[in-house]
Structures are given as C-alpha cells and as structure tokens.
Amino acid sequence: MQGKTFFIDMTKCTACRGCQVSCKQWKNLPAVKTKNWGSHQNPPSLTPVTFKLVRFNEVNKDGKIRWNFMPEQCRHCVEPSCKLIMNMYVPNSVEHDAKTGAVLYTDKTATIDLEPWEMCPYNVPRRDEKTGVWSKCNMCIDRVQNGMKPACVTSCAMGVMQFGDREEMLAIAYERLAEVRKKHKDAFIADPDDVRVLFLGIGDPADYYEYLSADTAGL
Amino acid sequence: MTNHWIDIKNSDCVLIMGSNPAENHPISFKWVLKAQEKGATVIHIDPRFTRTSAKADFHAALRPGSDIAILGGLMKYIIENKKYFNDYVINYTNASYLVSKDFKFNDGLFSGLNEEKDNYDKSSWQFQTTSDGVPKQDTSLTNPNCVFQILKKHYSRYTLKNVSSASGLSTQELTKLYSIYSATGTAKKAGTIMYAMGWTQHSVGVQNIRAMAMVQLLLGNMGVAGGGVNALRGECNVQGSTDQALLFHILPGYLKTPLAGQDTLEQHNKVNTPVSNDPKSANWWKNYPKYSASLLKAMYSNLTPEEGYQMLPRIDSYKASEYSWLPLWDRMYDGKFEGALIWGMNPACSGADTHKVRKALTELDWMVNVNIFQCETSDFWKGPGMDPSKIKTETFFIPCASAIEKEGTIANSGRWIQWRYAGPEPLNGLLTDGHYFHELWEEVAKLYEEEGGVHAKPITELSFDNMVTDGHFDPRKTARLLNGWFMKDTVINGKQYYKGHQVPSFALLQDDGSTCSGNWLYCNMYTDSGNQSMSRDLTQTPEQANIGLYPKWTWCWPVNRRILYNRASVNLDGVPYNPKKAVISWTGDSWAGDVPDGGSAPGTINPFIMRTHGVGQLYGPGLADGPLPEYYEPLETPLKKHPFSNQLSSPLAFHFQDEEKAVADPRFPYIGTTYRVTEHWQTGSMTRWEPWLVELEPQMFAEISPALAEKIGVKNGEKVTLESLRGKVWAVAMVTERIKDFKIDGNEYHMIGLPWHYGWLTPDDGGDSANILTAGIGDPNTGIPEYKAFMLNARKWQEGEI
Numbered sequence A: 001m002q003g004k005t006f007f008i009d010m011t012k013c014t015a016c017r018g019c020q021v022s023c024k025q026w027k028n029l030p031a032v033k034t035k036n037w038g039s040h041q042n043p044p045s046l047t048p049v050t051f052k053l054v055r056f057n058e059v060n061k062d063g064k065i066r067w068n069f070m071p072e073q074c075r076h077c078v079e080p081s082c083k084l085i086m087n088m089y090v091p092n093s094v095e096h097d098a099k100t101g102a103v104l105y106t107d108k109t110a111t112i113d114l115e116p117w118e119m120c121p122y123n124v125p126r127r128d129e130k131t132g133v134w135s136k137c138n139m140c141i142d143r144v145q146n147g148m149k150p151a152c153v154t155s156c157a158m159g160v161m162q163f164g165d166r167e168e169m170l171a172i173a174y175e176r177l178a179e180v181r182k183k184h185k186d187a188f189i190a191d192p193d194d195v196r197v198l199f200l201g202i203g204d205p206a207d208y209y210e211y212l213s214a215d216t217a218g219l
Numbered sequence B: 001m002t003n004h005w006i007d008i009k010n011s012d013c014v015l016i017m018g019s020n021p022a023e024n025h026p027i028s029f030k031w032v033l034k035a036q037e038k039g040a041t042v043i044h045i046d047p048r049f050t051r052t053s054a055k056a057d058f059h060a061a062l063r064p065g066s067d068i069a070i071l072g073g074l075m076k077y078i079i080e081n082k083k084y085f086n087d088y089v090i091n092y093t094n095a096s097y098l099v100s101k102d103f104k105f106n107d108g109l110f111s112g113l114n115e116e117k118d119n120y121d122k123s124s125w126q127f128q129t130t131s132d133g134v135p136k137q138d139t140s141l142t143n144p145n146c147v148f149q150i151l152k153k154h155y156s157r158y159t160l161k162n163v164s165s166a167s168g169l170s171t172q173e174l175t176k177l178y179s180i181y182s183a184t185g186t187a188k189k190a191g192t193i194m195y196a197m198g199w200t201q202h203s204v205g206v207q208n209i210r211a212m213a214m215v216q217l218l219l220g221n222m223g224v225a226g227g228g229v230n231a232l233r234g235e236c237n238v239q240g241s242t243d244q245a246l247l248f249h250i251l252p253g254y255l256k257t258p259l260a261g262q263d264t265l266e267q268h269n270k271v272n273t274p275v276s277n278d279p280k281s282a283n284w285w286k287n288y289p290k291y292s293a294s295l296l297k298a299m300y301s302n303l304t305p306e307e308g309y310q311m312l313p314r315i316d317s318y319k320a321s322e323y324s325w326l327p328l329w330d331r332m333y334d335g336k337f338e339g340a341l342i343w344g345m346n347p348a349c350s351g352a353d354t355h356k357v358r359k360a361l362t363e364l365d366w367m368v369n370v371n372i373f374q375c376e377t378s379d380f381w382k383g384p385g386m387d388p389s390k391i392k393t394e395t396f397f398i399p400c401a402s403a404i405e406k407e408g409t410i411a412n413s414g415r416w417i418q419w420r421y422a423g424p425e426p427l428n429g430l431l432t433d434g435h436y437f438h439e440l441w442e443e444v445a446k447l448y449e450e451e452g453g454v455h456a457k458p459i460t461e462l463s464f465d466n467m468v469t470d471g472h473f474d475p476r477k478t479a480r481l482l483n484g485w486f487m488k489d490t491v492i493n494g495k496q497y498y499k500g501h502q503v504p505s506f507a508l509l510q511d512d513g514s515t516c517s518g519n520w521l522y523c524n525m526y527t528d529s530g531n532q533s534m535s536r537d538l539t540q541t542p543e544q545a546n547i548g549l550y551p552k553w554t555w556c557w558p559v560n561r562r563i564l565y566n567r568a569s570v571n572l573d574g575v576p577y578n579p580k581k582a583v584i585s586w587t588g589d590s591w592a593g594d595v596p597d598g599g600s601a602p603g604t605i606n607p608f609i610m611r612t613h614g615v616g617q618l619y620g621p622g623l624a625d626g627p628l629p630e631y632y633e634p635l636e637t638p639l640k641k642h643p644f645s646n647q648l649s650s651p652l653a654f655h656f657q658d659e660e661k662a663v664a665d666p667r668f669p670y671i672g673t674t675y676r677v678t679e680h681w682q683t684g685s686m687t688r689w690e691p692w693l694v695e696l697e698p699q700m701f702a703e704i705s706p707a708l709a710e711k712i713g714v715k716n717g718e719k720v721t722l723e724s725l726r727g728k729v730w731a732v733a734m735v736t737e738r739i740k741d742f743k744i745d746g747n748e749y750h751m752i753g754l755p756w757h758y759g760w761l762t763p764d765d766g767g768d769s770a771n772i773l774t775a776g777i778g779d780p781n782t783g784i785p786e787y788k789a790f791m792l793n794a795r796k797w798q799e800g801e802i
C-alpha cells in the first residue's frame, strides 16, 4: 500500500484559508453566495464547488479557550467506503487510482440517490442539485500526475500541509506527533491506518469537527 | 523593524502586542512558529482572542488603550526585581544621564505645560550638561536626577493593582507576563516585540511604542538576534512609502520638511544637524547637510543646493494639528480646498469619522481618484444619503496598473529593498502611477511655461527627466536616482570619482552639490556594479547562516545592515553577549557577521549612532507629550476617572474642540475597536471585488461576548445596530467567548470588535465602513487617528433602520 498521502499538522494551522482559495483557483470553481452566519467558517460546510474547507471550532476547556482549525477535505481512504457503496449502485462510477491512491468520482455518480454520511464516514461528498453529480477533492490528480503537489499544499505558508509518498509522510507525521506530545500529551493523528490524509491535532478530535475521526463520529 | 522577518525565529520570547500577525501579517507568523518549535514562548496580549492567540502559549485580554499601563508595570517589575541587563543599561542607554533639576512629574502631568494645556515647554526636560555640552552622568545610577531613578519613581505608581484596574488583566496574568518576558534580560536570551496598528492608532500611539522600546533597552534586547522593536508594516510597501516620505513632516530619507523661518539651506541644516562633543558619539545625523544637498540635487539637478532649497514649500510647524490627516479633512469639510487628487486610497472608508470625510468630498469642485477598482471614494456622489443632483464635485476615476503589473522596488518591514519584475500586462492598456505622475507634471509644467503663474519654478525646474526615458516613467532609472550619482568629477579622500558614476555609499555623499541622491538611506543599493535589490544570492558565511541573515538576498537599508544597532549586541571588547547567536563579532582587526553600525574598533563609539549621544533613549526629551510614556485613557472612554491619577486622558491628544466625545456616557456604554482580517485588504476596495474572498468574509460583523449578546437580546448571526456620536452601521453579531468582558473596579465593561473592510459599493448587503463610528481624535506627534478605542451603543437591528 504505497501511493501518496497528505500530512496536515493542525497545530500550526492559522486558518488563513489560503488553501481553501487556492483549491478554487486551481480548479476554477465558482464562489458560493454566502452570508455571515455567526461564524468565520464559510461556506458553512463543503459544497459541490468547495472541496477544501477550513473549519473553525471554539471550545472552552475549564475556562480556557481553544480555537481549533481544521482544513477539511476528502481523506482518500485506503479502503474507500464511498467507492464500495457507489459502485454497487453504478459500477465504475468511482475510480481508485492505483498509483496514487486518489479516489476519483466520475459523472456516472449522477443517478446515485444517497446522503453523504451513508457512504462516507467523514461526511465529505456533495451532490450538485442540478446535475446530480457527486464531487469532492480529487487530490489534484492532474498536478500530481505531472510531478506537482496539490494546490492547497503549495499555498500553505505555515508548513501545515505536506504531500508525498505514504511511508515518508507517515514517518514525518509520527516524528512530529512525538515532538508535539512533549508539550501536549493528548496529541493525536486521526485514523492513520485508514486514510491518506493524516490530521495531527491536540485534545479531542471532536473538538475540531465531529467527523474529523471516523471513530469519534461513532461510525 | 530594527530586525527582519527571518530573525524572529532567533527569539526566545515573542511578545505580540498591538498586532495580530497570524491574520494580518501571515508570512511573519511562519517565523513565530519556528521560534516556538525551538522552545520560544509566544505571548499574545490583545483585546480579542484571535487566530494569533489560538497559536500562542499564553493569551490575555487587555482593555483597548491600556497598553502603557501594562508596559509601565513591566518596567516597574524589571527595575524592582533587578531583571535589567546592568552592563547594557549603563553602557548603551542614557540611564545614567542627569536630567534638569527643574524636571517634574505631578499627578499625570509633566513640567512645562502651558496655560491652555495644549503644549509643553520642554526646557525642564533637558539633560544637565558639562561645559562642552556633553550630558552629565552618574554611572552608579543612584543620583535622584538620573534617568534610571526618574524612571523608577515614575513607574513605581504602576502597581499590579493599578495596572489591573486599568487593563482588566488579573494580577496573576500580569505577573505571568512580567516574569516570562523579563527573563530575557540576560545576555543569553532575546525577547522580541511584534506590534502594528494596535499600538499606533491611539491618542498615545507614539508613547506606546516608546514604552516598549524602553523595555527592550532595559532588557538588552536591542541590536541582538531575536530581539528589537519590530513594527509589522501592513501594506506591502508601507515601509517604502515612509522611506520616501509620504508624510507631511519629512522629506525622503527622514530629512525634515523645511519650516517657515528657515530661509536658507544653511539655516535649515543648522537646525537639523545635531552637535555632540562626546568623542564616543558618532552622531550620524551630523551628515545632514550632505544628505539634504544630495536630495536637492536629485530634485533640481540644474540648480545649486541653495537654489534648490528655495523651491521647497515651508510649513508652519510639525504639529499634527496642522497638516496631518484629520485636519486635512476638517479643512476640506470647511470648504477650504478646491480640488483633490486621491491616489491609491479609499478615504471614504478608511478615514475616521467617515460621514465627515464623505461630506468633505462634496465640498470640492473637482476630485480625481486613481485606483485599481472603483471604490466608495470614486463613487462617493452616489453613496448612501447623497443626492447626486445636489453635488457640485466634478469627479474623475482613473484606473491604473496594479502592483503585479509593473516593476520596481518594494521595501518590506525588515527594510529589504526587493526588485519586483512586472507580471502580466495591465488590462486594456492601463498605465502605471509613475506614468500618470509624469504626464500630469508635463501638462502642468507646460501650462506654467505657456501661461506663467505664481512661483512656477518649483514645477518647471524639476528634474523629472532623472526618472524618465524616451518620454516614459522609468523605474530602473528612478532606482538609480534613489541611490544617486556624481554630478561632476570629484576627488574624495584622495580617490577620484567620475561624473555620472553611481555613488558607492552614503559616506561619500557631499554637501556641495557634487553628488545627488534621491534618498541617502538607499545610497549603496544601486552602485556601478548593479542594482542590488535584484540580487537573489543565498550564500552566506557560517556566522551569518547561524542567524539566517542572508546578506546577499536583495539589499537592505542602511548599507545592507540587517540588524540595526548591532554594536549593542557585543560588549565593549567586541565579544558577542550571546556567542550562540552572534550578530557581529570583532576578529581583532575587523568585524565578522552583519555590517556593523560604524566599522571602528570595539568600545570606541557608542552603538546607537543615529542618536545624538549614541545611546538608547530610556528617557526621550523630544516628543510632544512627555519624555516618559504615561498611561492615559483614550479620549472616548467608559471611565470617569483615571485609575491612578487625576489626568484622565492625554492633555495633548489631537482633537476638534467642537466635536463631542463620549466619556463615561451612559448613551454609549460599550467599547469599540476596529481591526482587519486575513481575507480582506484595508478598506476592501481590492478584495471586495474578488468573489472567492467575499465568499469567506461576506458581511460586516461585530464580535461580541455572550454576556453583551444577552444584555441586548441578540443571538449569534442576527444583525445589530451600532451607534456612536458620529453615526451608525449594521453588523452581523458574532457571539463568541473569544471576546471577554472587562471587570474594572467592580464594574463590567463590554467590548465590540469591528472589521473596517466593508463599504456600501460592493458586495450587495455587505454593510458599510466601521469608520462611520470612529472619532477624529489623534496622537499629538503623528496625528494618527484613535481607531482602536472609542465608545458605542448597540441594539438589535430593526428592519429599515439603516
């Protein structure tokens, strides 16, 4: 199981949202008409044209405020349940790139009538209301196949995101985990064996987002 | 910045106060995180818990405007607990200098205040001097008139209890801050400060920064790697625009604007050229006449420096109440301007008391706005409350090329002058600002020549050709002019220099008209060996690499010195205080590392060469509002009484007598403060046209605490109406525990945080400028408006209300 993997060190994320914008820019995705809904997080959730979303979550732990930021995206699961389920409805509607491990949706998904959480433990896929087509992050497969890194990774000035061969990313992630644990004993990597997007955080994964870890999401 | 961006990583303690770098200077924050990874403590003292606080090791919320209370308390802590760096304080600061026996400080006021209480006679603030004019000293620091004792006495009033009642920080939080930061007062540790408009935009803006500079001097943090006083410049080229004097009181290179009465260049030079008889003082400003003459030759190459000087306008005083931003708009409001060129800015959203600014524009006969996009200024005549049929102002909008579509230098916060090459071609054949300036000058000069006029020569004699090639503005030639060249063949110190060759360094500039230099500080940037701002060479010596100096990456003023005052990083023998992070060191016959502040041997000159006496000014007798920072309330404040003196606010703060202020006014009970977010840029005149950014931050909002939300009956995401004495706006309430209520002397005060990025023009339903609420109040030294603290009322928004 080689292929590619992201390492996302949320302890360094400042929620600048450069990644969110660069994703739209590379893919030429339109802006969503939003309003301020009492949070900086906008659009409020992933949309059919928003594949990367920085989530903002405030938690109050015994009077101490923590503001957690999670640059959310599809995890490109090692065994993607979305692929399993969607391909049962429409064969080959979801492809799994052997070389990179990228999970890729095709237009054949248009007829699949499900809720996102019914096929994805991370509640990621979104459906276009008009065309019915499902969409999500495709690992910038066009860039990766040409030796480049995904757009979001190159935009991150804080060094939150890294992208490369899976073993290398796992090694970097665990090394960093050990480092962070010196200061924060409760540091974690969410579901490292199951996903190609290794999120490193501090405390309870659900304090970032209920779907950060499939375990905490109760699935 | 005295230091530079990369240098932040060398710090052992990063104090972030008066700024929000994770949001507003994002790239700087990468170096903060690097310092933190290496073990530095990151402290954020800010009214709000922001994206910066989220990454800090420690955040505490201060009431807007109470910074000097906290910093004064820090100085008290440092002095009383002997945390200061003794050798440094004695050798490199004016701690030992004796102040006039007439100097007094009494209950919030310094000696010398005139009867109208709007000006200080500074004579009693001066130093006692010996017969040859050198300040008297007591290096035992025990004389009651020495700076150190004056400081000690002044800040003895800043007790934990007093500071806590001013700032809202608990005494525990204060002690934590003080003990962590003052631990950098040893040779082996460096603390840095990152500040921005959170400090400058107050009626005590300059004194805020002075207070921190004093802390840094006491702790020996100036001139060292990982230390310094670091202003984060928010605009990408705001450092450059300051260097080139986009301000009323200075000329390029921080030379002084001539005052009325300085009838000759000689008189002007005399006033501005300090004299020191101390053999250890390099007193660099002694060279003022060379820099002024060279600037005049750059502007008026065909005239002598004296003739050139006669071309310059004079101003009546450097008082902020005369020529700075607020009085300018006040005068326009009173109909005293005929026309205005408003270039690359959007005052109809950025100006304090925006209704007044917008009204002032209607008093003009004509107005030209040059900008990338239309904005609330270019389109003011059709804004809310305006009746275009009744507005006389003839308005022009000239779109121009954006920064990435043209080439030229850009100066970053760390004083690096970097060449930027042009990216894409400007759309629709648009031209650059430089081009428009030149065309405008050509037209005006032609009119003067054809039709004559009063005092035409300053325009007609101007050597604009120094910046023009084949009729077009030429940024490369302009860069050469900034450096300057020899006007004729000259011999200096036995060496021959030739007409037309570039001057190698400002040490060779002359006062007789034989050299020109558009900005003496930039002299050495563009020599005969080329334009150093284009250099992209990463090589460095091991000493330089150790602290990430990168001296060959672009060029930095002055003379490529990357860390200012670096002679203060070594002892009198030239040995670095902290050898592990040496900036410079004496090798026996020369200096290794950075370019030192003067190349002479260790111990021969004082390190702060730009100061007359060569030492850091713990005590500074030059500012308008006092030689020591004193804590004053903002001019609009919830408090009736200063927590520990009888002088509520700065007696000298600039304001308009006839404009009412909300002081402990029950109609305006809440503290307002303004700021920026990552996703928008200044007034938003560039970013509000960009759908991806509007998607992220679509509407004017107000961050408020849960307690205030409950009090006014507003839920998260609902609209509120905000009102000050100047006007009202709506905003979407963001109810968050990140906003704290301030408990002061048993009372609870609520704060409302507002971004100032919005404007009525776009997007639809985006809201309007927060500056509709801010006041025309300013710092007495600079005139910068007090955008960071004012008083408001808030209530639930009613349909149709605004």
Ligand code: SF4
Pocket: A012, A013, A014, A015, A016, A017, A018, A019, A020, A054, A071, A155, A156, A157, A158, A159, A160, A161
């Ligand atoms: S670009 Fe990096 S720091 Fe910015 S939001 Fe994305 S992950 Fe976080």
Ligand code: SF4
Pocket: A073, A074, A075, A076, A077, A080, A081, A082, A083, A103, A119, A120, A121, A122, A123, A124, A125, A136
């Ligand atoms: S995260 Fe969800 S959408 Fe992405 S591959 Fe896994 S199951 Fe599929």
